């Protein structure tokens with residue numbers, strides 16, 4: 001059965017989509033059958049893997065709102081083991097359209113059930129909010145991967161995200177784990193990045209993944225070529241980091257389980 005990992009942080013621009021694209025590609029390169037589900041109306045995960053807007057008739061919007069079977073929207077990619085369920089602008093309206101539906105929070109969970117056995121990993125790229133789309137992802141997921149950018153206010157909104165996780169555990173998905181906290185856009189030359197790393201390690205303790213994603217210009221360029229970093233510049237530091245992350249996710253154990261309080265150290 002595939003492991004479903006939601007990639008979420010309601011703060012914008014922290015590296016969620018970059019991580020979704022490149023972790024998915026690195027998992028596929030390690031022969032893991034991988035599905036990337038794009039839940040962001042911006043559709044950057046889809047276009048970043050070369051799936052051009054307007055070339056597909058149905059998207060995750062149709063899956064969530066109209067009950068279209070998920071597998072009917074799969075798009076293949078340049079990598080044999082990697083498939084994408086693309087997003088479209090229409091997703092913007094999904095929250096409103098679903099607001100009266102009693103099962104609005106479980107739509108994705110239900111859509112994923114029939115395809116679970118076809119994949120080793122299913123990654124969910126979430127939009128920068130804690131709306132119905134992200135809640136669907138957290139209910140469907142086995143674990144949550146939280147990218148955090150190494151900058152001022154890195155922890156902004158994190159308490160709210162952790163509260164949402166607690167709530168979802170109480171109400172719908174008691175087994176939701178924290179896959180890990182991923183430091184992104186790390187610049188080892190700056191004191192700031194190093195300071196933020198220390199703060200995050202204090203805050204999240206052992207939940208911080210040992211792989212750190214450096215700030216790397218090639219990672220920023222790759223999406224405009226519709227390719228993951230592995231196919232754009234395999235020798236780059238960015239590619240190296242995401243390959244290491246894939247290994248850590250394949251072999252590592254989820255962080256922060258057990259009887260200990262789920263609250264990060266220092267969270268109040």
Ligand SMILES: Nc1ncnc2c1ncn2[C@@H]1O[C@H](COP(=O)(O)OP(=O)(O)OP(=O)(O)O)[C@@H](O)[C@H]1O
Nearest residue numbers: 012013014015016017018128185214215216219220
């Ligand atoms: N490690 C990195 N090095 C350099 N640039 C990066 C890196 N990670 C992400 N970027 C760039 O930073 C910007 C934001 O990244 P990304 O789109 O992955 O964040 P996001 O959290 O998905 O954003 P949103 O909240 O809008 O969905 C993009 O232009 C991306 O190319």
Ligand SMILES: [Mg+2]
Nearest residue numbers: 016017040044
């Ligand atoms: Mg994004």
